[in-house]
Structure formats: structure tokens, C-alpha cells
Amino acid sequence: MKHSYKVTIDIDPSADEPEVIIRAKEETDLVREIASFAKERMAKEQTGIAVSKDGITEEIDISDIIRIYREDRKVVVIAAGGDYQARYSLQEFEERLDRSRFLRISRSEIINLNRVSGFDMSFRGTVKVIFEDDSYSWVSRRYVNTVRLRLAKLASGGSIEQNGREKS
Amino acid sequence: MSGMKKSLFRRLLLGFVCGILIGIGFLLISKAQNHPMEDTGTGEIIKEMLFCGLYGSACLCAMILYKIDSLSLVLATGIHFLVVMAGLFLLGLGLGWAFDSTFVLYIFIAYILIFILSWSIMYLVGKSRVRRMNRDLYLWKSAVGTAKTGKDLT
Numbered sequence: 613m614k615h616s617y618k619v620t621i622d623i624d625p626s627a628d629e630p631e632v633i634i635r636a637k638e639e640t641d642l643v644r645e646i647a648s649f650a651k652e653r654m655a656k657e658q659t660g661i662a663v664s665k666d667g668i669t670e671e672i673d674i675s676d677i678i679r680i681y682r683e684d685r686k687v688v689v690i691a692a693g694g695d696y697q698a699r700y701s702l703q704e705f706e707e708r709l710d711r712s713r714f715l716r717i718s719r720s721e722i723i724n725l726n727r728v729s730g731f732d733m734s735f736r737g738t739v740k741v742i743f744e745d746d747s748y749s750w751v752s753r754r755y756v757n758t759v760r761l762r763l764a765k766l767a768s769g770g771s772i773e774q775n776g777r778e779k780s
Numbered sequence: 781m782s783g784m785k786k787s788l789f790r791r792l793l794l795g796f797v798c799g800i801l802i803g804i805g806f807l808l809i810s811k812a813q814n815h816p817m818e819d820t821g822t823g824e825i826i827k828e829m830l831f832c833g834l835y836g837s838a839c840l841c842a843m844i845l846y847k848i849d850s851l852s853l854v855l856a857t858g859i860h861f862l863v864v865m866a867g868l869f870l871l872g873l874g875l876g877w878a879f880d881s882t883f884v885l886y887i888f889i890a891y892i893l894i895f896i897l898s899w900s901i902m903y904l905v906g907k908s909r910v911r912r913m914n915r916d917l918y919l920w921k922s923a924v925g926t927a928k929t930g931k932d933l934t
Contacts, residue, residue, distance in 0.1 A: 718849070725920070726921070726924075728917060731910050731913045733903070733910040737853045752849050754847065754849055760912070764916050766916065766920040767915070767916035767917075767920045
């Protein structure tokens with residue numbers, strides 16, 4: 613059975629950022645693959661992210677982000693230039709950021725692997741993640757296995773799809 | 781069924797089976813040593829196995845505490861220890877064991893040693909895994925060209 617597809621590009625000067633809309637009769641594997649590819653591609657393209665500090669909005673380089681965490685209903689971005697607040701939720705950050713660099717270590721924290729200098733094991737049995745600026749955080753016990761397997765996959769040359777699935 | 785409930789149900793079943801198997805093991809050892817207390821009927825043996833199964837379930841289910849992030853590992857271990865000890869005493873009461881201070885002390889010391897040994901093994905396994913994580917991090921960073929020397933490979 614032959615399928616026909618349409619690809620339409622709608623140039624709108626008033627659009628803030630590119631938006632990909634997939635219109636289909638039902639959510640098939642192809643639809644999911646296209647969505648995943650679009651997310652992955654856009655995540656790699658994104659070099660900056662809007663944050664605010666002392667009420668002033670600015671854009672920071674994604675590569676400068678050390679970690680992002682949720683505290684008291686606020687999302688805090690710790691970057692090389694200081695601490696900022698973000699309007700995105702952690703979930704939105706996970707979708708926007710390159711999953712091969714940004715890794716969730718707990719329900720309320722995402723880290724930039726490029727900014728991690730190492731991991732350590734405390735005697736209490738918790739895994740500490742140490743950043744290049746000597747700050748540190750803790751990997752939630754629930755996420756230790758995920759972090760471990762993700763690192764193994766990345767080290768072996770595998771890549772991570774934007775929906776979190778691993779590509780061999 | 782949520783992940784936690786599934787895990788709890790699996791532990792309940794596995795613990796029950798392990799408890800029974802350990803109970804059978806002790807029973808066979810006692811019979812081999814011709815222990816007078818083991819000269820009991822089928823009904824008593826079934827009751828013993830049931831209690832052993834329930835104890836196994838309780839011990840294994842209590843381990844779910846370690847998966848609760850809001851509970852520190854020390855507190856989770858403490859509660860697990862209390863559950864295991866309390867369960868053992870309930871098991872003993874159910875089976876008509878004679879508790880004296882020496883028996884209680886031996887049991888207490890034995891369980892402390894078991895917990896220390898388990899904790900040590902888990903710690904060493906964890907340390908080995910963290911070493912591997914550091915190695916993988918360094919390998920990945922080398923591949924993407926962001927690795928630095930020294931600190932990246934702890």
C-alpha cells in the first residue's frame with residue numbers, strides 16, 4: 613500500500629522560534645520517529661536559552677550551564693556566569709536540551725555532563741557528582757542506575773534519542 | 781499497577797518462597813542432627829513453613845525502604861533492621877521458641893554482623909560502579925573533545 617506524504621514549510625517572520633507540527637490521522641511509529649528526529653535536531657541547534665537574573669532577562673550559552681534544579685516551585689539554572697531563574701519547567705528543559713549532554717540525576721535536577729569532573733561514592737552509599745567549579749550535587753538513588761547505564765552507552769559511542777530512548 | 785506496587789508484590793512472592801526454602805533448609809539440618817525439637821507432625825511443619833514464608837516476605841518487602849529517596853540510607857537501614865528483628869521475634873513467638881537473654885543476644889549480634897557485611901558488600905560494589913562511571917565519563921569526554929586530564933579520572 614503506497615502512502616503519500618506532504619511536507620510544508622511556512623515562513624512566518626513573527627514566529628519567535630521554529631515550530632514543528634506533525635499533522636497525522638494517528639500516532640504511528642513514523643510520526644514518533646519524525647518527532648524524535650525534529651526534537652534531537654533542534655536540541656543540537658539550540659545554543660542559547662533565555663533566563664532571568666534580578667528581573668532582567670538575558671540569554672546564556674547552553675554550554676555554560678552546569679546544572680538546573682527545581683527549588684520552591686522555581687527552576688534555578690546554575691551557569692558559569694552565576695545563578696539564574698528560568699521560566700521553563702524541568703520537563704521542558706529535558707525536551708529542549710541535548711540529552712547526550714544533559715542528564716537527569718533526580719526528580720528535581722538536570723546536570724550538564726560536560727561540566728562534570730567526576731563522581732564519588734559517599735560512605736552513606738550515595739553517589740556524589742562533582743562539577744568543574746568544585747560544587748557538587750547528589751544523584752538520587754532511583755537514578756543511579758539510569759546515570760550509570762547512560763554513561764556506559766555514551767562511552768561506547770551510542771547516542772541518545774530526545775525521547776530518552778537509546779540508539780545503538 | 782504502579783512500579784512500586786509491582787516491585788512490592790514481586791518481593792512479597794519472592795520473600796515468601798525464599799523464607800520457605802530457608803525454613804526447609806533449617807528443618808533438614810535439624811533433622812540431620814537429630815534435634816529433639818524437630819520431632820513434630822506435618823501440621824507443625826506446615827505452620828513453621830508458613831511463618832518462615834511470611835518472615836521472608838516481610839524482610840524482602842522492607843527492603844523497598846531503600847528505594848525511597850526522601851529516607852536517608854541510614855534511616856532506611858535502621859528501619860529495615862527493626863523490621864527484621866521484630867519479625868524474627870514474632871516468628872519465634874508464633875513457633876513457640878524459648879527466648880532467653882543469651883539467645884536474643886546471639887540473634888542480635890548475628891543480624892548486626894549480617895547487616896554490616898551486606899552494607900560493606902554494597903559499598904564496595906557501589907565504589908566499583910562509580911569508578912566505572914568516571915571511566916565512562918572520561919571516555920565520552922575524550923570522544924567529544926572536552927576531557928581534561930587528572931580531575932576527570934578520579
